[in-house]
Amino acid sequence: MxxxxxxxxxxxxxxxxxxxxxxxxxxxxLVDDKKRIGIQLYSLRDEFPKGVENVIAEVSKAGYSWVEVYGYSAKDGFWGLTAPQFKQLLDKYSLTSPSGHYNFHDWEKTGDESIIDDYIKAAKVLKQTYIVVPGINPQIFNTTESVKAFAKKLNKVSEKLEKEGLKLAYHNHDFEFKQLGDKTAYQILVENTHPNIEFELDLYWAVRAKQDVLKLFKTYKGRFTLWHVKDMDKINPKKNTEVGSGSINFESFVKEAKLSGLKYPFVEQENFDINPFESIKISAKRLQNII
The missing domain is CATH 1.20.5 (Single alpha-helices involved in coiled-coils or other helix-helix interfaces)
Structure with a gap:
């Protein structure tokens, strides 16, 4: 019994x-989920002509969960693949794409709304959340007035995207940190954009522009939902290196990730001294140990 x-x-x-x-x-x-990271595919731009699927396979093998796309056009799609074809490729390798860099230069010059419409269609196919402005005419950041005018344009795009269930984000370089009176152009941009517009903070460019990243987190809480994690060569600051091999203290930023509002960290590296696929493996492992 x-x-x-x-x-x-x-x-x-x-x-x-x-x-x-x-x-x-x-x-x-849950523990593994915390280790999920992404990569900006621009890092591997020189590898795409050799085979798109090989690049995606290597990214998956390196331990990434997300990819951030770049270079989309209505004519050529993603490296010769239509949005549905590229989505199928991502699915094959268990990858998702929460955000993408889309070219806003022609839109900024002409105001052509059809450009944004094409981006919306592609983003929806990939099930993205963010359409990111990867960079824009640096002259916009020469005066307070031009920055505010640009912010108004972004606000209108944001409203359009919100109706489609999408978010707008802006990615910085260093030229946005030009001092305009008692504030930088970047601060003026953040303060004059709709709160629903989020920012992809490229940590490398912010550090290179000698910005206090932690102060940005505290001043504009929750606005920096996407990061580009790109390390700075210790000898030549104009060069990148693998995460953890350079001079940037990413650990200090990660400690304040909640203050930042971080949702998606993306490794990015624009130049390599070793095989790019080996490099992204090293960066993935080290970033996973930090996050």
């Missing part, structure tokens, strides 16, 4: 355990 009761208890416990797995399928993956 005792053995029979124990057996029934055991079976009941196993059943409950199995049920808990069905109800909470990701419970055992």
């Amino acid at each position: 005792k053995a029979s009761n124990n057996r029934r208890v055991f079976i009941r416990q196993v059943g409950l355990a199995a049920a808990s797995v069905l109800v909470l399928p990701n419970l055992g993956c």
